[in-house]
Amino acid sequence: MLVLDRLSKTYADGTAALSNVSLQVRPGEIVALIGGSGCGKTTALRLIAGLDRPSAGAVRLDDELVVEPHPAIGIVFQEPRLLPWHTVADNVGFGLMDRPAAERREIVAHALERVGLAEHAHRWPKELSGGQQQRVAIARSFVTRPKVLLLDEPFSALDAFTRASLHEHLFRLWDETRPTVLVVTHDVSEAVTLADRVVVMRPKPGRVDDELDLGLARPRDRMSAAVEVATRRVLAALDRSLKPVQNRPAGGPAGNALWW
Amino acid sequence: MTEAALAEGSVGAAAAPARAGNKQLDLRVLLGLVLPVGLALGWEAAVRFGLAQGRLVPPPSRILQTFAELARSGELSTHVWATLWRVAVGFGLGAAGGILLGALSGISDTSRRLLDPTLQALRAIPSIAWVPLFILWLGIFEASKVALIAVGVFFPVYLGVAGAIMSVDRKLVEVGRVFRLSRSAQVRRILLPAILPETIIALRSGLGLGFMFVVAAEFMGASEGLGYLLVDGQQMGKPDRILAAIIAFALLGKLADAILVAATRPLLRWQDVSRERL
Ligand SMILES: Nc1ncnc2c1ncn2[C@@H]1O[C@H](COP(=O)(O)OP(=O)(O)OP(=O)(O)O)[C@@H](O)[C@H]1O
Ligand SMILES: [Mg+2]
DSSP states (O other): OEEEEEEEEEOTTSOEEEEEEEEEEOTTOEEEEEESTTSSHHHHHHHHTTSSOOSEEEEEETTEEOOSOOTTEEEEOSSOOOOTTSOHHHHHGGGGTTSOHHHHHHHHHHHHHHTTOGGGTTSOGGGSOHHHHHHHHHHHHHTTOOSEEEEESTTTTSOHHHHHHHHHHHHHHHHHHOOEEEEEOSOHHHHHHHOSEEEEEETTTTEEEEEEEOOOOSSOOTTSHHHHHHHHHHHHHHHHHHTTOOOOOOOOOOOOOOOO | OOHHHHSOOOOGGGGGGGGGGHHHHHHHHHHHHHHHHHHHHHHHHHHHTTSOOOSSSOOHHHHHHHHHHHHHTTHHHHHHHHHHHHHHHHHHHHHHHHHHHHHHHHHOHHHHHHHHHHHHHHHTSOGGGGHHHHHHHHOSSHHHHHHHHHHHHHHHHHHHHHHHHHTSOHHHHHHHHHTTOOHHHHIIIIIHHHHHHHHHHHHHHHHHHHHHHHHHHHHTTOSSSHHHHHHHHHHTTOHHHHHHHHHHHHHHHHHHHHHHHHHHGGGGTTOOOSSOOO
């Protein structure tokens, strides 16, 4: 069980990015985080991934405190963040370098198969399209078999068609190990397609505004009445959360002293 | 380098597209040749037909002749080896120092605050200004020459390496953190490959400066070396020897740079550059 316990984050410049956010996610559950720009979604994922420290509160995975990157927690960023000097296969196997080469090759080949990139294994990242790169990033995050997978708007730069096919790939990978998934998205239909539960956030300071249990069966038919109803519910909740707030652009996180 | 960057060779599919523009490119290259070749031929003709003496500015044929004579007599290779040896040792020392201190400065804030102000102050001094001091300290022979070249090479390499480390993409560093790489794995798999392109450029400009400073070094009392050939030509009033030495310098400099580029190219095939490097 992934638990966010009264999580708060105030950045050095005084921005209250998160305030008192509590959330519990069951193993295997897929939760979508939605909300306007700047309401702390990325901040929340970075805290869970152990990339930043909370100002108050805690992240716990199965009662273990998470304060730094955890082997059972994986993350896919908004950009693919592939290492340009590694081939596609080596990027996918990036988290497996402590495994024997033969085993690594096998796992990587299987993951590439799953995301439909088997024939691209030996190309450089620069030779892939944006959607293909994002698939590599997803495969890379799955091969370490994380218990919790964090996805920060992983498909937002892609067209609707590519996105739908990536949802398929993602779902197939998820189905193998059934990790807990926390996915940030701006796209209501994406949330409804993927999630069991939708958490709506509100900015200034970032907090949880609403939680909707979708209660939809899988696989989902995007045309079905149930999905349509769920979509409307999420849209309405999102609307409420956006009402009294004007959007602010999110500032890029800063960090010096990267190495030592 | 990482095993991944070295293995997996056959990806060259992306190399082809420049072909189509070749003919046009050839014409443009030819256009660039018009001026120097035209001037050379014009001067050659002017001297041939007695319109000019060519004593101070020898015609191309005489320069080539001198060059050939120097090469045949073995004189040229003596000078070339002397110069190359000095550049090689000076470049080796300067580059090693630049990489070492550049890495320290780039990697840790504390050592940057300690080192950088001093090095920047020293950098502001024109390197040639050290010559009298180096001669006093190290004598008139090889050591002072090599020291001058090393100083010239050091600064661009130091700046390039420190800057490259500081500008490593934070986003990729985070990928390393997420996968919990050890410190040494972070250096090996992220830091080193990330700074490699800029480091190579820094080494190339260092090498260029090395050739610049070897001339200065050999001006100050050498008995062999291409720089000596220059001074000698001046004192003996033989401009053809000076020009032959200049040609040798041009060839050597270009050759050394080309070797450096060719040696490092296989390490950089992954790079997503807008065009092939110069
Ligand atoms: N490193 C940082 N330093 C200071 N403020 C920051 C930093 N990172 C984010 N913020 C601020 O924290 C707030 C939340 O940012 P965050 O990136 O978590 O929002 P978000 O919900 O992911 O937004 P978006 O949907 O636009 O990605 C914003 O007001 C942002 O300006
Ligand atoms: Mg964000």
